[in-house]
Amino acid sequence: MYFCKNCGEAYMTDEAVMCVKCGVAKGQGSSYCHNCGKPVAADTAVCMNCGVPNKKPVPANAKSKVAAGLLAIFLGNFGVHNFYLGYVGKAVTQLVLTILGIPLCCIVIGALMILAAWVWALIEGIMILTGSINTDADGNPLTD
Ligand SMILES: [Zn+2]
Ligand SMILES: [Zn+2]
Incomplete structure (x- = not known):
């Protein structure tokens, strides 16, 4: 019933x-x-x-899993996928790592910061696409 x-x-x-x-x-x-x-x-x-x-x-404005995953892989350095999903804290951290890393790029630390943000975002992109991350920051499920 x-x-x-x-x-x-x-x-x-x-x-x-x-x-x-x-x-x-x-x-x-x-x-x-x-x-x-x-x-x-x-x-x-x-x-x-x-x-x-x-x-x-499922809310009508549910976020797209594919969009979030692709944003993470291509624009993840700037935290775009986390802004999209509402994980603002992580997004700002990735953005700051990249923005601070650019002027520091001539010394090794800057390149490492950019690399760290990129690898982090890439892993999150794969987790989103494989379903390991399957909700946005409000707990709403992502759509396929
Ligand atoms: Zn009941
Ligand atoms: Zn009814």
């Missing part, structure tokens, strides 16, 4: 793709528990009645 998360109506079959009562797509909405049909607060992580996780629908 599966209940409409928008209006609490019980679906006839598990195969139903949308609610026959309110027309909202299966899994959309956040007002009712999909497992027991009881009302839940939109921001609760777990249904207070039956204890199942109250899964958030």
Whole structure:
């Protein structure tokens, strides 16, 4: 049994793709528990009645995994992928490493700073593309 998360109506079959009562797509909405049909607060992580996780629908503005991965690989030195995903602290660190590294490039330390930021971003890019990093800073899942 599966209940409409928008209006609490019980679906006839598990195969139903949308609610026959309110027309909202299966899994959309956040007002009712999909497992027991009881009302839940939109921001609760777990249904207070039956204890199942109250899964958030994928937001319409979900970040793209491929975009984030490519940003990391090509522009990762500047932390662009972390700005994109909302990991501002990491993004600023990578950006600062690169910006400080450029004028220091004539001595070895600058080149090492740029290299460190680049390798770091490259590893994150691979982790994003392979799914090891699969949420943005707010915990929203990345889309394929
Ligand atoms: Zn409904
Ligand atoms: Zn429930």
